[in-house]
Amino acid sequence: MKWIRILLKTDVKEVDFIRxxxxxxxxxxxxxxxxxxxxxxxxxxxxxxxLSEGWCEDGKLICPYHRYSYDLETGRGAPEQGDYINTYAIEVRDDGIYVELPEHNSFLKKLFRL
Ligand code: FES
Structure with missing residues (x-):
């Protein structure tokens, strides 16, 4: 896993957004x-x-097409949906906002113990 900066602290505005x-x-x-x-x-x-064309309601991300909802913390869909979305860990650091992503070949490294 590795952390990648996605926003500078100076780019963070007060307004909410989805992009x-x-x-x-x-x-x-x-x-x-x-x-x-x-x-x-x-x-x-x-x-x-x-999903970036959707909106947020009560901690959920709402899909713009058929209004399925997904918990922003866990990714779980509403119970009747039976689905989920992938969510990624975030860290707010002094120099910006970071997201944790798996390394491309971490699966192969684990498989072959590289
Ligand atoms: S495409 Fe998102 S709810 Fe149908």
Whole structure:
């Protein structure tokens, strides 16, 4: 796993937002809600909508197509949905906001004990 800076501290504004970002070629959804940041997968698991075009309600990310909801902390969908989205760890450091992503070949390293 490695930590990658996605925002400078100076880029952080008071307003909430949801936006698509690209981190090392991976398309993700960055959410600022209140004083918290969240990073999730960008595509909705239901039918592939862009979750960055959705909105937040009560700690949930709402998909713009069919209004499925996903908990921003855990990624769990509402119980009747039976699905989830990937969420990624965030750290707020002195110089910016960081997200933790798996290294591309960490699976192969573990498999072959490299
Ligand atoms: S595509 Fe997201 S709820 Fe259907």
């Amino acid at each position: 698509a970002i690209t981190v090392e070629g991976k398309r993700l959804c960055l959410v600022k809600s209140g004083d918290k940041f969240f990073v999730t997968q960008l595509k909705c698991p239901h039918a592939g909508a862009n």
